[in-house]
Amino acid sequence: MGRPQHHLAGRREQMARDLSDPPAPDPDPGTEYAGRLRRLYETDVGRTTEFVLRNAIVISVACAVGWLADIGFAFVWLAVYLSTIAVYANYLRRHHRATRVTRRQWILVWAMGTAACATYTVLPLYLWTLHNPALDFVAASAIFGMAMLNLTRHTFDADLARVDLAVVCGAILFMGAVTMLDLGLGPQSGLVIAGTLASAIYYAFAYLDGLALRTRLLDKERREAQSAKMQAVGQLTTGIAHDFNNILTVVIGNIELARISRDRCEIEESLDDAHSAALRAGSLVSQLLAFSRRAQLRPVAIEPQGFGDAFARTMERLLPASITLRHHVAPGMAPLHCDRTLLETALMNLVINARDAMSGRGNLSIVVEECRLPMGLSQGDPGIAPGLYGRITVSDTGPGIPGNLLHRVAEPFFTTKSIGQGSGLGLAMVKGFSEQSGGGLDIASSPRGTDVALYLPLGQRDEAIARETVTGQGLTPTAG
Numbered sequence: 001m002g003r004p005q006h007h008l009a010g011r012r013e014q015m016a017r018d019l020s021d022p023p024a025p026d027p028d029p030g031t032e033y034a035g036r037l038r039r040l041y042e043t044d045v046g047r048t049t050e051f052v053l054r055n056a057i058v059i060s061v062a063c064a065v066g067w068l069a070d071i072g073f074a075f076v077w078l079a080v081y082l083s084t085i086a087v088y089a090n091y092l093r094r095h096h097r098a099t100r101v102t103r104r105q106w107i108l109v110w111a112m113g114t115a116a117c118a119t120y121t122v123l124p125l126y127l128w129t130l131h132n133p134a135l136d137f138v139a140a141s142a143i144f145g146m147a148m149l150n151l152t153r154h155t156f157d158a159d160l161a162r163v164d165l166a167v168v169c170g171a172i173l174f175m176g177a178v179t180m181l182d183l184g185l186g187p188q189s190g191l192v193i194a195g196t197l198a199s200a201i202y203y204a205f206a207y208l209d210g211l212a213l214r215t216r217l218l219d220k221e222r223r224e225a226q227s228a229k230m231q232a233v234g235q236l237t238t239g240i241a242h243d244f245n246n247i248l249t250v251v252i253g254n255i256e257l258a259r260i261s262r263d264r265c266e267i268e269e270s271l272d273d274a275h276s277a278a279l280r281a282g283s284l285v286s287q288l289l290a291f292s293r294r295a296q297l298r299p300v301a302i303e304p305q306g307f308g309d310a311f312a313r314t315m316e317r318l319l320p321a322s323i324t325l326r327h328h329v330a331p332g333m334a335p336l337h338c339d340r341t342l343l344e345t346a347l348m349n350l351v352i353n354a355r356d357a358m359s360g361r362g363n364l365s366i367v368v369e370e371c372r373l374p375m376g377l378s379q380g381d382p383g384i385a386p387g388l389y390g391r392i393t394v395s396d397t398g399p400g401i402p403g404n405l406l407h408r409v410a411e412p413f414f415t416t417k418s419i420g421q422g423s424g425l426g427l428a429m430v431k432g433f434s435e436q437s438g439g440g441l442d443i444a445s446s447p448r449g450t451d452v453a454l455y456l457p458l459g460q461r462d463e464a465i466a467r468e469t470v471t472g473q474g475l476t477p478t479a480g
Contacts, residue, residue, distance in 0.1 A: 030100035036157055037109060041096035043153040044113065045089045054149075055085065062123065065138060071130075077123045084119050088112040114163050120146060121171050128175050131182065143171045147203060155214050165207055169200045176200075250277035297342065297436060301335040301459040304390065308368045311344065315351055315366075322361040330369040336390045337459035338437045346430040350394040350452050353427070357398030357450060367393045370458070384440030389455040401445040409443060430454065 045051055059078065066074030091109055095101065124139040147168045154160035176196025183189045254274035258267045308329040316325055336343070347366075354364050371391040373384065401409060410431040430452075431441045439455035 030102060033101035033103060033106040034098050036106065037092070037098070037101050038096050039156045040109065040113065040154075040160070041092040043156075045092045046096075051089070055082075058120075061138065061142070065123075065127065065135070069132070069135060071127075073126060074123060077119075077126075081116075081119050081123075084112070084116045088116050110159065113160070117163060117167050121167055125171060125174055129178055139175070143168065143175070146171075151207065151210060155211050161207075161211060165204060168207075169204055172196060172200045172203065244281065247277050247281045250274065251281075297339045299338050299437065300340055301337055302340055302343070303335055304333045304368050305329045305331075307336070307340075308366065311347060312366060319351070319355060319364070320360050323355060323358065324363045325366070326363070327366040328368070333368065333370055333390065334458040334460065337457045338439075339433075342433045342437075343456070346433050346454065347392065347394070349427070349430055350454070353452075354394055354396035354398065354450070358396050359398075362397040364397075365393075365395045367391075367395070369393075371455070373455075384455060388458060389439055390458050392454045392456070393451055394454075395449060395451045397449045400447045400450055401443070403445075406443060406445055410441065427452075 058081070062074045062078040062081075065071055066078070088109075091112060095105065095109070121143070124142040127135040127139040150164040150168060154164055173196060176192055176199075180189045180192045180196075183192060251274045254270040254277070258270040258274070261267050261270065308327055312325060312327040319325055351364065351366075358364070369391055370388060372388050373386050410427040427441075427443075434441045434454055434456065438457045442453040442455070444451045444453075
């Protein structure tokens, strides 16, 4: 018998290590206790529907027992239980947003939770001592329900897990002891002892196994998330280094040419090339900021019709004659509310992507319209909030994006183009800009073409619109 006891003790020690909160970077223990209290609130009180339904069932059963079985103790117990639960829930609701919780406060809330858990078991165990088959069934169902509830909560703290385990196992052992005393010594009492011990031990092992499994899965998910984060950081760093190295090569090379050249025209040409490369570096930094949602936005009210017409005229001058450009702006639209310069850059990137996708030949359309989203977008950005948006859709007639790559096209430095033909920042910049502006991005593609929809917030219809002339100067897009 020594080996199973040693094994069980080892399992308890392992569970205590597994369920303990990981060390926080903040040495202040008040932060750790605050985190525990928040998690306790979510499991015990935060799910309002579950909390109300659970206690409604307890109230109904207690009232039925008190009335139908004429047991006045059930009403007394119900008053005590509801008072304990009310104090416990109210304390959690008042403190779950705290950033610091003292050890004394945590011990207090832990004691209140333990008291509520222990109080719950009093009525079922009392009913078990009355030797009534109907009441025995109610009591067993109540303990079974508590055991099932404990499998889904308090999996984040070793102390709370021990309380849950002790209360359920203690209730099982108590019910077995009462039954054994009623039967007296004999073969039947032996069966009761064996069954009671088996039930308690099996529940203990099952409970600990479930908690350990959940802990391992959470640890695995955290490791995989960290690995994915480091992979993304490596990909981002490699892409930035590659692009900046190319730009610096152009800058340094042209400066060196200017230094050794004696021809005034060659010197000016080299300096112009170096200056253009420096501007591309600035554009790359701007797109990185937009991708990371750290760009300094200057949102203004943009009149859709004037902006759409001016942008289309600029694109007609830049696109080859083999591409037919069509644009449409819905009449009576409210003004768009976003950063005008970043919007121009974002649309320029979408148009260049469409041009490259069609290999310089096909139909390209730009449609500006209002759109009400009753729910989040289904593909591109499931996190966009419902509401009224201005939607700018850029559509091409290219071969489309393969389905297995569609979810990756907005990742930084990911591109479906050949090496040297795209940096992979274009769509990442557009996605970052739209999200930082309060909108989102949605991409749909098929073998007949690709539709990229840019969702942006709208301003007030009666807001004064400063009509500006859109030019292509200063736009240095990075095709993705």
